[in-house]
Amino acid sequence: MKVDINQELQQIQEKGLFRTLRTMNAASDPETILEGKKILLFSSNNYLGLANDPRLKEKAIEAIQQFGIGSGGSRLTTGNFCLHEQLEQDIAAFKGKEASLIFGSGFLANVGIISSLMESGDVILSDALNHASIIDGCRLSNADTLIYHHVDMNDLEKKLQRTSSYRRKLIVTDGVFSMDGNIAPLPAIVQLAQKYGAMVMVDDAHATGVLGKTGAGTAEYFGLTNQIELLMGTLSKSVGSEGGYVAASRSMIHYLRNKARTFIFQTSLSPGVIAASIEGIRIIHEERERRIQLLENAEFLRTGLKKAGFSLVDGTTPILAVLIGSAQDAVRFSKRLEEEGIFAPAIRPPTVPEGMSRIRLTVMATHRRGQLEYALQTFLKIGKEMNLLSANNLVY
Numbered sequence: 574m575k576v577d578i579n580q581e582l583q584q585i586q587e588k589g590l591f592r593t594l595r596t597m598n599a600a601s602d603p604e605t606i607l608e609g610k611k612i613l614l615f616s617s618n619n620y621l622g623l624a625n626d627p628r629l630k631e632k633a634i635e636a637i638q639q640f641g642i643g644s645g646g647s648r649l650t651t652g653n654f655c656l657h658e659q660l661e662q663d664i665a666a667f668k669g670k671e672a673s674l675i676f677g678s679g680f681l682a683n684v685g686i687i688s689s690l691m692e693s694g695d696v697i698l699s700d701a702l703n704h705a706s707i708i709d710g711c712r713l714s715n716a717d718t719l720i721y722h723h724v725d726m727n728d729l730e731k732k733l734q735r736t737s738s739y740r741r742k743l744i745v746t747d748g749v750f751s752m753d754g755n756i757a758p759l760p761a762i763v764q765l766a767q768k769y770g771a772m773v774m775v776d777d778a779h780a781t782g783v784l785g786k787t788g789a790g791t792a793e794y795f796g797l798t799n800q801i802e803l804l805m806g807t808l809s810k811s812v813g814s815e816g817g818y819v820a821a822s823r824s825m826i827h828y829l830r831n832k833a834r835t836f837i838f839q840t841s842l843s844p845g846v847i848a849a850s851i852e853g854i855r856i857i858h859e860e861r862e863r864r865i866q867l868l869e870n871a872e873f874l875r876t877g878l879k880k881a882g883f884s885l886v887d888g889t890t891p892i893l894a895v896l897i898g899s900a901q902d903a904v905r906f907s908k909r910l911e912e913e914g915i916f917a918p919a920i921r922p923p924t925v926p927e928g929m930s931r932i933r934l935t936v937m938a939t940h941r942r943g944q945l946e947y948a949l950q951t952f953l954k955i956g957k958e959m960n961l962l963s964a965n966n967l968v969y
């Protein structure tokens with residue numbers, strides 16, 4: 574039977590779930606250009622502002638001059654440059670592990686790690702709100718996957734109690750969840766992992782460069798670096814570049830290098846991208862003030878929005894989930910924001926539960942106070958306009 578693509582597309586459209594692309598005409602900075610118009614960007618993962626940092630660009634240009642644009646091969650053939658090895662050493666040191674392995678992206682890292690480590694006869698315990706790439710890694714692995722309720726440790730334990738007959742067990746979680754910006758309860762997860770003989774893998778895409786004394790992420794934040802076997806992350810958010818990685822024991826890295834298909838069968842990342850990542854990690858290490866500024870900016874906006882009467886998912890990270898309610902209202906809110914010069918998307922079902930549609934704001938270290946204040950005023954204006962603020966909350 575011929576599959577009718579147009580019919581399916583129409584169904585997607587009817588459900589209001591048709592996705593389109595927005596076009597940026599400038600770098601991912603607080604002030605950027607969206608489809609020809611100047612706009613304040615409140616939805617980038619460029620948390621520390623490094624994606625357009627002159628020093629990263631300089632290093633990338635130097636590397637391109639010396640090594641070219643394309644690496645020309647996979648790491649196991651002709652694509653293993655001294656730069657890749659340097660970056661892996663730097664990531665291992667940054668994360669406090671023996672070794673690390675780079676992948677083409679965070680998505681490919683999750684898919685490759687989980688599917689090579691776990692197989693039929695194994696069991697994976699995965700948080701209900703984990704990133705899509707974790708979900709796909711689980712699916713590809715042929716292991717049984719038990720989804721526990723979001724950050725619900727009672728449910729995790731209940732599920733672990735049923736796993737005694739499995740060979741290998743893995744608990745996998747986002748360190749910071751991308752939609753709510755909340756932090757995974759790693760101390761409880763590690764405790765349960767030890768009790769039931771499971772390994773732990775944390776995806777710190779949103780926590781790297783953000784949380785912990787040196788910005789190493791949630792494991793450092795909780796002092797659990799040695800108790801968590803696999804510290805996965807991306808170079809495409811705080812680090813300002815591109816690529817994914819995992820930091821782990823030397824033997825784990827040897828294993829993944831031999832088994833992870835997304836590592837083995839992909840051309841290695843371009844030298845320019847690798848050199849930029851090395852510089853990004855160096856800057857994260859040396860410029861603690863960026864991280865402090867980032868968290869201060871997040872706190873300023875979070876406190877202001879709450880004071881104005883909005884409800885936000887509790888948290889301390891640069892991801893701010895401002896609850897609006899219905900999908901229609903969230904979409905309208907986002908559209909009004911854009912008319913006022915602010916770019917922040919509405920997040921709707923099925924990404925979030927019905928009635929929990931929201932505006933998802935991300936803050937950058939490079940946002941200036943005036944820009945944050947403007948965002949606050951604009952939220953207040955639209956909130957009043959749409960009758961979303963209860964009168965007794967209006968302290969402004």
Ligand SMILES: *Cc1c(COP(=O)(O)O)cnc(C)c1O
Pocket residue numbers: 678679680681683704706747751776778779807808809816817
């Ligand atoms: C962004 C993200 C990824 C994917 O990383 P890329 O480098 O963009 O492929 C994986 N996990 C989480 C939690 C993320 O937020």
